[in-house]
Amino acid sequence: MFLEKMYFPHDISTFGPSIDAIFLLIFWITVVTWVLVTITLVVFLVKYRTRPGRKAEYIEGNSRLEITWTTATTVILVALALLSRSTWADIKEHGPPGDFFYKVTAKQFNWEITYPGPDGKIDTKDDVTVENEFHVPVNKVIRIELESKDVIHSFFVPNMRLKQDAVPGRTIAVWFQATEPGTYEIPCAELCGFGHSGMLGHLTVQSEDDYNKWLKDTYTNQ
Amino acid sequence: MSSTAAVEIHGAHAEHHELGFVRTYLFSTDHKMIAKQFLFVALFMMAIGGLMAMLMRLELGWPENQWSFLRIFPETLQQDNAITPNTYNSMFTMHATIMIFFVVMPILVGTFGNLLVPLMIGARDMAFPKLNMFSFWVSAIAGVIILSSFFVTGGAAAAGWTSYAPLSAVPNYTGVDWGQDLWCISLIVLGMGSLMGSINYITTIINMRTKGMTFFRMPLVIWSLFITAILLLLALPVLTTALALLLFDRMAGTHFFLPSGGGEPLLWQHLFWFFGHPEVYIMILPAMGVTSDMIATFSRKPIFGYRAMAYAMIAIAFLSWIVWGHHMFQSGMNPALGTSFMLTTMVIGVPSAIKTFNWLGTLYKGDIHFTTPMLNALSFVAMFVIGGLSGIFMACTPVDMYIHDTYFIVAHIHYVLFGGSLFGIFAGITYWYPKMFGRMMSEKIGKLHFWITFIAFNCTFFPMHILGMGGHMRRIYNPLQYDFLKPLAGINEFISVSALILGAAQFIFLFNLIYSYWFGEKATENPWHANTLEWTTPVHPGHGNWPGKLPTVYRGPYEYSSPETTEDYWPQNAPPEHMSAAAD
Numbered sequence: 069m070f071l072e073k074m075y076f077p078h079d080i081s082t083f084g085p086s087i088d089a090i091f092l093l094i095f096w097i098t099v100v101t102w103v104l105v106t107i108t109l110v111v112f113l114v115k116y117r118t119r120p121g122r123k124a125e126y127i128e129g130n131s132r133l134e135i136t137w138t139t140a141t142t143v144i145l146v147a148l149a150l151l152s153r154s155t156w157a158d159i160k161e162h163g164p165p166g167d168f169f170y171k172v173t174a175k176q177f178n179w180e181i182t183y184p185g186p187d188g189k190i191d192t193k194d195d196v197t198v199e200n201e202f203h204v205p206v207n208k209v210i211r212i213e214l215e216s217k218d219v220i221h222s223f224f225v226p227n228m229r230l231k232q233d234a235v236p237g238r239t240i241a242v243w244f245q246a247t248e249p250g251t252y253e254i255p256c257a258e259l260c261g262f263g264h265s266g267m268l269g270h271l272t273v274q275s276e277d278d279y280n281k282w283l284k285d286t287y288t289n290q
Numbered sequence: 291m292s293s294t295a296a297v298e299i300h301g302a303h304a305e306h307h308e309l310g311f312v313r314t315y316l317f318s319t320d321h322k323m324i325a326k327q328f329l330f331v332a333l334f335m336m337a338i339g340g341l342m343a344m345l346m347r348l349e350l351g352w353p354e355n356q357w358s359f360l361r362i363f364p365e366t367l368q369q370d371n372a373i374t375p376n377t378y379n380s381m382f383t384m385h386a387t388i389m390i391f392f393v394v395m396p397i398l399v400g401t402f403g404n405l406l407v408p409l410m411i412g413a414r415d416m417a418f419p420k421l422n423m424f425s426f427w428v429s430a431i432a433g434v435i436i437l438s439s440f441f442v443t444g445g446a447a448a449a450g451w452t453s454y455a456p457l458s459a460v461p462n463y464t465g466v467d468w469g470q471d472l473w474c475i476s477l478i479v480l481g482m483g484s485l486m487g488s489i490n491y492i493t494t495i496i497n498m499r500t501k502g503m504t505f506f507r508m509p510l511v512i513w514s515l516f517i518t519a520i521l522l523l524l525a526l527p528v529l530t531t532a533l534a535l536l537l538f539d540r541m542a543g544t545h546f547f548l549p550s551g552g553g554e555p556l557l558w559q560h561l562f563w564f565f566g567h568p569e570v571y572i573m574i575l576p577a578m579g580v581t582s583d584m585i586a587t588f589s590r591k592p593i594f595g596y597r598a599m600a601y602a603m604i605a606i607a608f609l610s611w612i613v614w615g616h617h618m619f620q621s622g623m624n625p626a627l628g629t630s631f632m633l634t635t636m637v638i639g640v641p642s643a644i645k646t647f648n649w650l651g652t653l654y655k656g657d658i659h660f661t662t663p664m665l666n667a668l669s670f671v672a673m674f675v676i677g678g679l680s681g682i683f684m685a686c687t688p689v690d691m692y693i694h695d696t697y698f699i700v701a702h703i704h705y706v707l708f709g710g711s712l713f714g715i716f717a718g719i720t721y722w723y724p725k726m727f728g729r730m731m732s733e734k735i736g737k738l739h740f741w742i743t744f745i746a747f748n749c750t751f752f753p754m755h756i757l758g759m760g761g762h763m764r765r766i767y768n769p770l771q772y773d774f775l776k777p778l779a780g781i782n783e784f785i786s787v788s789a790l791i792l793g794a795a796q797f798i799f800l801f802n803l804i805y806s807y808w809f810g811e812k813a814t815e816n817p818w819h820a821n822t823l824e825w826t827t828p829v830h831p832g833h834g835n836w837p838g839k840l841p842t843v844y845r846g847p848y849e850y851s852s853p854e855t856t857e858d859y860w861p862q863n864a865p866p867e868h869m870s871a872a873a874d
Contacts, residue, residue, distance in 0.1 A: 075760030077774050087688045094686060098679040105646065105675050112653040113668070116589070117660070123858055124657035124851040129595035133651070134644070141643040145636035148686060153629055156687040160625035176463070219457040220555060222620065222695060226761035226774055229692040235556065235622045236456060237549025253774050257695040257763050259450045261463055262376045265767035 080248040080273065081228035086155045088229070094148065159230075163243040166211030168204065171195075172242075174214075174221035174234040177263035179254060183283060196283075196290055200269040205279040206249050212242040222258035225271060233258055246273040309833075317427075319419035320833045321404045324426050326726060328400030329719070331430060332393050333800070338437070339388035342381045344793045349373045351786025353768040366445060376465060378767040379448035384440075386451035387473065390573065391480055392433055394711050398576040399484070399522065400429070402718055403491055403515045405726065409824035410512050412500025412841050412863075414834045417493040425486035432480035439472035447473035450765060452566070455547030455558040459539040471540060474533045481530045484522050491519035500823070502843030506600070507862065509822050509847040510593060513600050514579025517607045518572050525568040532561035559621055563614035571610045574706060575603060577670060577714025578645060583847075584667035584717050585649050587820050589656030590858045592848040594648045602641035602648075609638040619690045628687045635685040642678050646671065657851065657858065661818075662736030666717035669744055673709025677702060680755065695765075698758025704751045716740070716799065723806065724813030728830050731806040739798040746795055749788035753781050819859045822847050826863050 071088055072078060079088060116124075171182035171190050181202045185194025190213065204210050214223055216234040223242065224231045232242045254269035274282065309318075318324060348357060356371040367377045404422065408415055416422045439446045444467040449458035453473070461467045495516045499508070508516075536558065538544040545551025547558045586593040593599060615623060615631030649671050658664070680702045684690045693699065716739075723731045760778050762769060769775040769782060816825040823843070827835050841863035849860040854867075 071759070075756055075778060077761055083688075087692060090686060091683065091689050091692070094683055094689065098682060102675060102679055105650070106672065108650055109653070109668070109672060112650065112656075113658060113660075116653060116656045116658050118590075118657050122657060124590040125655040126592065126851050126853055127594065127651075127655060128592045129598065129648075129651070133647075134595050134598045137647045138640060138644055141640050142637070145639050145682070146633065148682065149629075149633045149636045152632065152686045152688050156625065156629060156632075156691075159688060159691065160628070219463050220454055220621075224695075224761075224763070226692075231620050231691050231694055233621045237553075237555065238622055240622050253772055255763055255766075255772055259379070259454070259457065259765045261457060262374075262379060262448070262465060264379075264765065265375060266771045268772060 077226040078248075079227060079229065080246050080250070080252065081225075081230065082245040082247060083155065083159050084229045090152055090155060093151075097144065097148075160232075164209045164245075166243060167208040169211050169213075170202075170204075171213045171215065172202070172223060172234070173217055174223065174256070174260075175217040176219065176261050177256070177267040179223070179256075179267075179269035181269070183286070185287070196286055198286060200254075201272070202254065202269055203272045203274060203279055203282050204246060205276040206246055206273050208276070209243060209245050214240040214242050219260050220258050221256045221260050221267070224255050224257035225252060226255070227252040227271075231257055246271070249273045249275060317423055319415070319423050321408050321416050321419070321422060322726070322831065322835075324422055325401045325403075325405035327426050328396045328404065328429070329726075331433060332396040332401065333803075335388050335392040335396075335433060336796075337800075339385050339393055340793050340796060342385040342388075344790060345373060346378065346381050346385065347786040347789040349378055349767065350769065351783045353770050373767075375767045376445065376448055379450075379464070379765070380440075380446045380466075380469070382765060383447050383450050383453075383473075384436075387436065387447070387477075389707070390451065390569075391477065392436065394573050394707065394715070395484070396429065397715050397719075398573065398711065399487060399491075399515070399518060400426070402511070402576055402580065402722075403487065403519070405722060406511060406824065407491055407494055407515060408498070409725070409827065409831075409835060410509050410822050410847075411495060411498065411503050412823050412836075412843065413494060413498040414836070414840070416490050417498055418490050421486050422490050425483045425490065428483035428486065429480055432476045432483060435472055435476035435479060439469045439476070442468040442472065445469050452562060453536070453558075454562075455536060455539065455555050456549075459536060459547045459558075461540065471537065474537045474540075478530050478533050478537075481526045481533075484526055488519040488522035488526075491515060492523065495519075500840045500843060503823075503862075506597065507843055507846045509579075510582040510596070510599055510603075511576065511579035514575040514582075514603055517603050518575045521568045521572050521575075521607055521610065525565045525572070528561055529565035529569075532558060532565070535561075556618070556621060556623060559618055559623075560614070563617045564611075566617065567614040568607075568610045570706075571606055573711050574674075575606065577711045577718075578603070578674075580714045580718040580721075581649065581667040581670045582645075582652075583822070584663050584721060585652050585671070586848045586850060587818055588659045588661055588664035588667075589653050590659070590850045591652055591656040592846075592850060594651030594654070595644075596846065596848060598644060599648055602644045605641040606638065609634060609641070613638050616685060616690075619687050620694045625687075632685055632687045636682070639678065639682065639685070642674075646675055646678070661720075662731065662733055662740060663717040663721035665737065665740045665744075666713045666720065669740070670710055670713045670717065673705055673713060673747075676752075677705030677709055680705060692761070693758050695763055696758040697754040697762045697764055700764050701751050701754035701758060704754070708747060708751065716743075719803075721818065722824070723803075723810075724817050724829070725824055725827075725831075727807055727810075728813050729806055729810030730813050730817060731802050731810055735798060735802040735805065739795060739802060742795040742798065743792065746788050746792035750785055750792050753785050757781060757785075816861075819857075821849055821859050821861050823862055826861060 173180040178199045183196045184190050214234045216236040221234045252271045256267035360368045360371045446469040448464045448466045457463050535546040545553040547553045613635045616635045619628045720731050843862045851858045
């Protein structure tokens with residue numbers, strides 16, 4: 069994968085591929101534009117460098133050119149916006165119905181992960197809260213209520229291209245579906261104080277059996 | 291007409307009286323002296339802001355390393371000769387605050403605005419010279435306040451230059467007490483200074499253009515300063531309001547941004563970025579204006595599409611009010627709103643593209659002279675293209691979800707602000723140095739500075755795009771705390787070495803500035819063979835700028851290589867042939 073050679077973390081989310089695809093599309097549009105503009109610039113600089121006996125040509129402008137490049141850039145940029153719209157809406161506006169539900173509460177400088185008790189519901193007495201250890205089953209739609217106790221934090225999973233600020237006073241809905249078992253990092257991406265650097269949780273994606281076993285052990289240890 | 295006559299008498303009058311030291315150098319009302327005052331203070335602040343960047347790069351290149359020279363700092367800033375996390379947070383907060391508010395804005399608006407507006411439109415001074423003086427001194431007080439915040443208990447502000455509430459609103463969250471208060475107070479005071487300046491520029495440009503200087507005969511740098519002044523006038527009160535509310539939350543127990551009392555943290559972000567996005571254009575438009583003038587003058591050609599250039603800036607000015615939400619895509623703001631802001635943000639890219647194409651069009655079939663100001667202006671174009679293109683990535687909401695708050699953003703902002711604004715500043719200072727000090731800056735030293743800066747700049751900031759693509763968060767003190775960032779350590783080290791070279795290279799510029807003051811080649815009246823009015827004054831213009839009558843303007847500012855003249859330039863005030871024949 070080209071992007072992984074460019075240090076992109078390995079993607080394990082369902083929406084990651086479409087984000088990476090848009091990134092690559094913009095990447096190639098901008099690279100081609102940059103190459104064309106820079107070649108033009110350099111060619112002009114070499115070709116029209118001052119030489120004795122030559123005067124510059126008196127050219128004030130060209131309306132047709134102005135209209136052409138204004139229209140061309142507008143069309144490309146607006147097309148990009150329209151193209152990105154649905155991916156964004158799928159990730160942040162709606163999304164599939166959830167299979168598993170959690171609450172993540174950010175605080176200086178930890179992530180509190182609240183697992184529903186045997187009743188499967190959040191905000192009931194049998195909830196279990198663990199710091200910085202977020203276990204989820206693979207290939208299931210995970211839904212999170214994201215909150216913060218003090219300042220703004222940002223829930224960031226580089227391996228899923230997922231980022232959402234946690235804002236005190238608000239409950240923000242986040243969803244994802246992890247496609248590969250493993251352990252991944254959850255750094256905080258919004259400056260949250262002197263301990264911001266190093267505020268780090270771990271996302272463990274497991275098979276459903278392993279997950280259930282882990283959860284059971286956690287309940288009994290509570 | 292009578293008021294012009296009165297000003298003329300005043301101008302002639304002023305030359306006969308030698309003013310004392312204090313009235314000449316400290317409390318001067320001469321716009322040219324005020325421009326220099328802004329320049330010197332800003333260069334001093336640039337040294338401080340730059341040194342902080344160097345300390346940050348030491349930390350990021352070699353995290354938590356002990357540097358014996360850090361002993362010179364008090365125990366509150368370093369621990370066992372290593373930079374502490376809180377100090378690091380203060381460093382990036384103050385680096386950005388100082389560079390934005392006390393370096394780029396004062397030079398672009400304070401120095402270039404003051405120096406060029408009266409000289410280029412043919413006025414004796416600003417509309418309100420005393421207000422102008424006051425504007426500088428108010429800004430200077432703001433500078434003293436921000437510097438004093440380093441020395442209070444708890445240290446300087448550490449909540450980022452964006453100071454997001456609630457982190458900035460409750461002292462306990464950062465451990466910074468008076469530092470953050472002084473940060474707010476300093477920027478409120480600075481806002482007043484900027485307001486005085488902007489009212490002055492707007493009034494002067496509207497009312498005091500000399501005979502024949504229509505709006506569409508103004509040089510583009512004056513257009514850019516005019517639009518910038520309007521943006522300043524409208525944007526700064528919003529920041530001032532937000533800062534006052536923040537100060538109330540901190541000091542008076544209000545809860546504007548604190549949910550515990552019914553407040554809303556996102557209100558701060560909306561207010562801040564509603565100011566902050568026009569602010570971005572305040573910091574780039576004057577540099578665009580400078581670049582346009584340099585490219586036309588040194589290509590010896592009219593600017594390509596003069597009106598399109600002016601209209602593009604007007605379009606930017608309008609659009610800059612409806613794009614602020616693109617800073618807030620991941621903030622918890624309604625994601626549907628994100629889509630609207632994505633669209634407006636894409637659209638604001640268009641006028642910037644128009645400007646770039648017109649700069650290329652100006653070079654086409656030109657007679658290009660590679661002077662130091664021209665090299666810096668060309669670098670502006672090349673770097674601004676990269677900064678503009680990288681902006682498309684973050685304008686796109688789903689891609690922004692990944693790169694938001696990473697080094698991709700740091701790379702983008704430095705390509706625009708350093709690659710753009712600062713190269714524009716280097717171009718402008720070198721170009722107008724003879725107007726300010728009567729001597730030319732050394733071309734040899736200038737070119738040496740340019741090439742080292744250009745190369746070191748790209749080695750410093752281009753790899754930051756790759757860091758961002760690797761997910762490297764901004765504002766972290768030690769990237770080695772994260773496994774996924776460990777492969778990027780080598781890049782961080784490379785960036786740090788480049789940054790140290792980049793920082794050191796700025797002493798060459800400083801040296802050139804001082805050296806040329808005494809040993810530079812003596813300037814002639816019009817050393818660059820330019821058309822604009824500032825070159826029709828004496829080499830050392832006195833108070834009032836023109837010894838005799840104000841110049842009359844007959845044509846636009848970019849009549850280079852016109853078929854109607856034998857010379858390759860045609861000053862704006864040179865009478866047309868039939869008139870000069872009549873005068874003979």
